[in-house]
Amino acid sequence: MVFRNVRYHHRYFVNGEYYHDEDLFDYTEAVNEYRRSFPSKSDVMENTPDPAVREMLVHMEKAGCETCFDRFDSQKPHCSFGIAGVCCRNCNIGPCRITRKSRRGVCGADADLIVARNLLRWVAAGVAAHGARGREIMLALKAAGEGTLDMPVLGAEKLKKSAAQLGIATEGKTVGQLAAEVADILLEDLSRTVPAEHKILNAFATKERIDKWKELDILPIGAYHEVFEALHRTTTGTDGDWKNVMKQFLRCGLAFAWTSVLGSSIAMDSLFGLPRRSRVKANLGALREGYVNIAVHGHSPLLVSEIVKQGRNDEFIRLAREKGALGIRFYGICCSGLSAMYRYGGVIPLSNAMGAELVLGTGALDLWVADVQDVFPSVMDVAKCFKTTVVTTSDSGRLPGAEHYGYDHHHSNLTETRNLARTIVKRAIESFGQRRGVPVFVPQCEVEAEIGFSVEYIMNRFGGVEKIADALKSGKIRGVVNLVGCNNPRVMYEKAITDVAQKLIENNILVLTNGCASFPLLKMGYCSVGTLEKAGKELRGFLQPDLPPVWHMGECLDNARASAFFRVLADAVGKDIKDMPFAFASPEWSNEKGVAAALGFRLLGINSYHSVYPPVLGSEKVMKFLFEDTKETLGSVMVVEVDPGKLADRIIADINRKRKELMWN
Numbered sequence: 131m132v133f134r135n136v137r138y139h140h141r142y143f144v145n146g147e148y149y150h151d152e153d154l155f156d157y158t159e160a161v162n163e164y165r166r167s168f169p170s171k172s173d174v175m176e177n178t179p180d181p182a183v184r185e186m187l188v189h190m191e192k193a194g195c196e197t198c199f200d201r202f203d204s205q206k207p208h209c210s211f212g213i214a215g216v217c218c219r220n221c222n223i224g225p226c227r228i229t230r231k232s233r234r235g236v237c238g239a240d241a242d243l244i245v246a247r248n249l250l251r252w253v254a255a256g257v258a259a260h261g262a263r264g265r266e267i268m269l270a271l272k273a274a275g276e277g278t279l280d281m282p283v284l285g286a287e288k289l290k291k292s293a294a295q296l297g298i299a300t301e302g303k304t305v306g307q308l309a310a311e312v313a314d315i316l317l318e319d320l321s322r323t324v325p326a327e328h329k330i331l332n333a334f335a336t337k338e339r340i341d342k343w344k345e346l347d348i349l350p351i352g353a354y355h356e357v358f359e360a361l362h363r364t365t366t367g368t369d370g371d372w373k374n375v376m377k378q379f380l381r382c383g384l385a386f387a388w389t390s391v392l393g394s395s396i397a398m399d400s401l402f403g404l405p406r407r408s409r410v411k412a413n414l415g416a417l418r419e420g421y422v423n424i425a426v427h428g429h430s431p432l433l434v435s436e437i438v439k440q441g442r443n444d445e446f447i448r449l450a451r452e453k454g455a456l457g458i459r460f461y462g463i464c465c466s467g468l469s470a471m472y473r474y475g476g477v478i479p480l481s482n483a484m485g486a487e488l489v490l491g492t493g494a495l496d497l498w499v500a501d502v503q504d505v506f507p508s509v510m511d512v513a514k515c516f517k518t519t520v521v522t523t524s525d526s527g528r529l530p531g532a533e534h535y536g537y538d539h540h541h542s543n544l545t546e547t548r549n550l551a552r553t554i555v556k557r558a559i560e561s562f563g564q565r566r567g568v569p570v571f572v573p574q575c576e577v578e579a580e581i582g583f584s585v586e587y588i589m590n591r592f593g594g595v596e597k598i599a600d601a602l603k604s605g606k607i608r609g610v611v612n613l614v615g616c617n618n619p620r621v622m623y624e625k626a627i628t629d630v631a632q633k634l635i636e637n638n639i640l641v642l643t644n645g646c647a648s649f650p651l652l653k654m655g656y657c658s659v660g661t662l663e664k665a666g667k668e669l670r671g672f673l674q675p676d677l678p679p680v681w682h683m684g685e686c687l688d689n690a691r692a693s694a695f696f697r698v699l700a701d702a703v704g705k706d707i708k709d710m711p712f713a714f715a716s717p718e719w720s721n722e723k724g725v726a727a728a729l730g731f732r733l734l735g736i737n738s739y740h741s742v743y744p745p746v747l748g749s750e751k752v753m754k755f756l757f758e759d760t761k762e763t764l765g766s767v768m769v770v771e772v773d774p775g776k777l778a779d780r781i782i783a784d785i786n787r788k789r790k791e792l793m794w795n
Contacts, residue, residue, distance in 0.1 A: 156230070157214040157241075157748040164743060165208060167772045169622050171199040178623045180653050182414045182575035186488035189571050195512055197487045202619040214748030215245040221366040228748055237367060245749035246372040247364040249725070250379045252744075254360035256726030257386045260687065261320055261353045262526065263430045263502055264394025268316045269541055270432050271401045275309025279544050281436075283309045284403035288586075292396045295333045309400060316393040322352030330396075331388040336697070338706050339734060346763060348380040353389040356382045376755055380733065387693075387730030395690035398469070402435060405472040405582035405684055407591075412652040415576030416478045417494045420456045422562040424555075426470055426477070427463035427486060427509075428501030429685070433523045433536065434466045436551035437499060438474050446555050453563045458555070463489060464504050465645060465685035472582045472684050479579075482646035484617035484720075487512045493570045497558035501536075502527040504616070504646070504721070517568050519561040521554055533557065579657040583642075583681035585694045591677075599702035605795050606672040608638045608711065609785035610699070612692040612731070613680075615647045615716025616724050618742050624650035626717035626741045626774035631656050633778035635679040638666035639785060642695065645686030647716065656680040689727055693734065708735020708765035711788040713781050717741040717774055728768065735765035739781050741772050 169177070175187050190197055211217040216228035218235050226235030226244075234240050239247075273279035283289060286305050293300050293308045296315050300308060319330050328350055332340065343349050350356045360378055363369035369378075417423065424441060426434045440446060441458045450458050460477045462468055463486050470477040481489045483504035490498065490512040498513060498520045510531050513520045522529050523536035535553050537543055543550075592598055601607045611634055617623060627647050634641050635656075643651050655661045657680050662670045665679040673679060683691040692714075700707045714731035716724055719742055728738035746752045756768040769784075771777040789795075 157216065158210060160747050161210045161213050164213065164747065164772070165206075168202075168206070168208070168620050171203050174199055174619070174623045177625060179625050179628045180413070180575065180650060182573040182653070183485060183488060183623065185573040185575075186414070186491055190488065190491045193491065193515070195487070195491055195515055196508070198484060198506065198508065199619055199623070201508075211748075213743075213745060215248050215745030215752075216241050216748035218244045218247070220247065220364060239370070242372040242749045242751045243370060243375065245746050245752045246375040246379070248745060249752065250360050250364055250375050250382065252722045253379055253382045253386065253726045253729060254357045255722035256724070257353050257357050257382050257390050259503055259723050260386065260390035260394060260726070261357075264390055264397060264687070265317070265320060266430055266432055266537070266541065267394060267397040267401060268313050268320070270544060271309050271397045272313035272317070273544050274401060275306040275311075275313060277306060280548065281401070283401055285400045288396075288404060289400040292400065296329060297333065312400060313397065316389075316397055319352055319389045319393055321354045323355055325351050328352065328388065330393050331384065334392060335388065336707065342764070343384060343733070346377075346380065348377060348384060350381050350385040350388075353385040356385040372749075372751060376752070379729070383726060383729035383733050386726040387733060390726075391687060391730065392690045392693075395687050398431070398687065402431065402469075402473050404586055405584045406475070407580070407582040407587050408472070408475055409578055410471060410475070410478060410581055412479045412577050412579045413575045414480060414489065414492060414572055415574045416480070417461065417492060417572045418456075418459060419494060419570055419572070421459040422450045422453075422455045422457070422497075422558050423459050423461065423495050424497045424499065424558045425461045425463050425480070425489065425495050426466045426499045427483075428466045428505050428527065429464065429503040429687075430501040430524060431466050431469040433547060433550060434470050434499065434501065435474070436547050437554055438470050438477060440548070440551045440555045441558075446559065449556075450559050450562070453559055455559070455562050458558070461489075461495070465687070466499075466501055468645070468648070468685040472682075479649060479652055482617050482649040484619070484623065484646070485649070490516060490518055492572050493568050494572055496561040496565055497521060497554070499523060499554060500527060500529060500532065503723075505529070517565045519557060521557060523550070523554075575653070577653060577655050577658060579652045579655075579682065580659065580678050581657065581682045583683050584691055585698060588681075588695065589698070595698045595702045599699055601672050602699060602711070603703060603794050605789075606638070606668045607640050608668075608789065609713065610640045610642065610696070610711070611713045611715055611781060611785075612642045612689065613647060613651070613715045614643060614645050614686065614689060614692075614727070615718055616720040617646055618718045618720035621718050621741045621772065621774070624718075626777075627651065628654050628656070629774040630715060630717050630778045630781070631680060632664065633775065634781065635661075635665040635669060637782050638669040639782065640669065641680040642683055642692045643680055644683045644688040644692070647718065648682055651680050652682065657682045686723065686727070689730070693731070696734070696736070705792070706735065709788065709792065711785040711792070711794075712736050713739060713785060715739040715777070715781060717777060732760060732764055732766040732768065737766045737769055737784060739769045739771075739777055741770070741774050741777055743770050743772075744768075
């Protein structure tokens with residue numbers, strides 16, 4: 131969908147004189163055209179690719195249970211000002227919105243400034259979201275290293291390698307000492323206030339990119355500071371220059387990528403260990419009646435890791451059987467589930483955040499563990515219908531009506547991790563006993579998927595990166611796309627992701643995936659070797675006999691694995707990342723972290739591709755900045771096409787153009 135630029139003439143009165151604006155952008159037609167593309171619940175029921183989702187939507191409707199798709203329909207028509215990004219609520223003079231009648235807010239802010247400020251606040255929230263959940267793991271890594279948290283540091287090799295890259299002397303030091311020192315650096319980059327070198331960025335980014343970011347004056351001081359500064363400059367009567375606001379937008383993007391994502395990833399891999407290549411059952415058909423069924427949902431795997439460990443303890447399995455259960459089983463929703471899945475095995479992936487209500491609607495879950503982020507308040511309504519006990523574990527993520535067993539605001543009770551986990555598993559067993567007679571409806575849809583692809587595994591599997599680099603140069607692999615992101619009812623649920631993946635692999639493009647977008651790829655078989663028959667001849671030949679066309683790299687934080695893979699491939703062929711046939715795609719993105727993730731890859735010089743517009747349609751200048759101008763400064767742009775088939779075509783064309791520029795066949 132290409133929006134027409136509709137203009138109108140407008141007279142406005144300033145200091146006793148009328149001024150005539152010959153070139154004022156009218157966003158209303160573009161917004162109306164965009165809104166017409168939004169699917170209805172009935173469209174989703176007819177067209178979503180997963181038959182289990184269709185069955186559950188029918189089941190929930192018959193049971194009288196509301197879902198996010200019902201609520202999306204009830205919001206229509208969606209607010210024009212919100213979609214365009216021209217509503218300002220940053221002070222109590224307003225709220226103000228830009229219309230034909232009123233081209234500026236009370237303070238004088240125009241559409242460009244309002245749109246830019248709103249976007250900056252979004253990306254700042256994304257930095258805070260991943261940074262906050264990462265901080266918990268950094269604190270845990272430090273506590274484990276110092277011996278105050280009784281938890282083993284399982285990723286010793288990753289820890290040692292990261293320590294060396296960060297300039298820490300490793301000789302003669304214990305794993306505990308290195309864990310504490312690495313954690314201190316990660317926490318320093320997170321919270322720095324006194325201007326100094328950002329250590330993670332300088333240790334892991336390429337010289338070409340660092341020089342470019344320095345030239346643009348967008349190097350961050352620290353994640354906390356850039357969020358602090360973003361809120362500061364978007365408050366009442368501060369930064370009135372939309373270009374300067376977008377400069378801070380880029381700084382926040384770097385803070386997100388190098389602290390909130392990579393810093394958090396280092397802490398997680400060091401504490402919990404690297405993923406293990408393995409097979410897992412996926413989708414709702416993997417639910418089993420008769421067991422104490424525990425779902426883990428959210429983004430903070432610290433307490434989840436101990437819950438899974440305790441749930442496999444003979445003591446609790448015996449207790450479950452005494453209550454009449456066959457045993458204890460774990461299921462994954464969103465990223466806590468994915469993190470546990472690829473590290474511990476036996477944690478079955480069921481759904482992304484958007485489908486959580488459908489999972490609860492099966493009636494098969496005894497306990498739902500909710501930590502932070504992408505846990506919608508509506509889960510409480512569905513849980514109540516099916517008598518599922520909901521437990522929250524973070525002071526940042528409370529739910530009215532849920533039981534709470536978790537860390538306090540100061541994380542002063544980290545040492546209670548084991549006891550908290552034991553309490554939660556006991557509560558699950560009690561809930562199993564209390565839920566006898568609750569009707570269960572489980573669609574019989576189940577597949578087997580390959581998971582656990584890390585850079586370390588890939589290097590070991592191929593004996594280095596040279597074979598993959600040669601395949602990329604020769605065209606056996608025409609390009610590599612990181613296909614990730616959230617889900618969004620603005621597009622057909624999960625179909626945009628699978629449609630894009632299908633076209634990419636048909637055209638011999640290797641796909642990496644993580645986070646919520648990975649669930650439809652898991653459920654629809656794209657992470658299975660059996661799906662090689664859907665791939666192009668050259669890609670299929672390279673991956674046979676035992677590699678799927680989509681490599682599952684983990685949770686949303688594991689975008690760090692994709693960017694690391696891009697780096698090793700670029701280094702192997704002696705090129706800058708920005709010149710390589712790579713792409714980042716999040717067709718169904720929906721939240722602040724999604725804005726930040728896409729920006730993080732564009733800052734590397736890699737285009738980002740989407741089927742959902744950001745709230746910028748009210749500003750020609752901000753749209754031009756995102757969709758055109760950053761090609762000159764960063765070497766990349768944001769591409770939006772609401773038709774996923776056309777979006778995939780654009781990705782393929784851009785990858786082929788990159789190959790032509792590299793003079794690869």
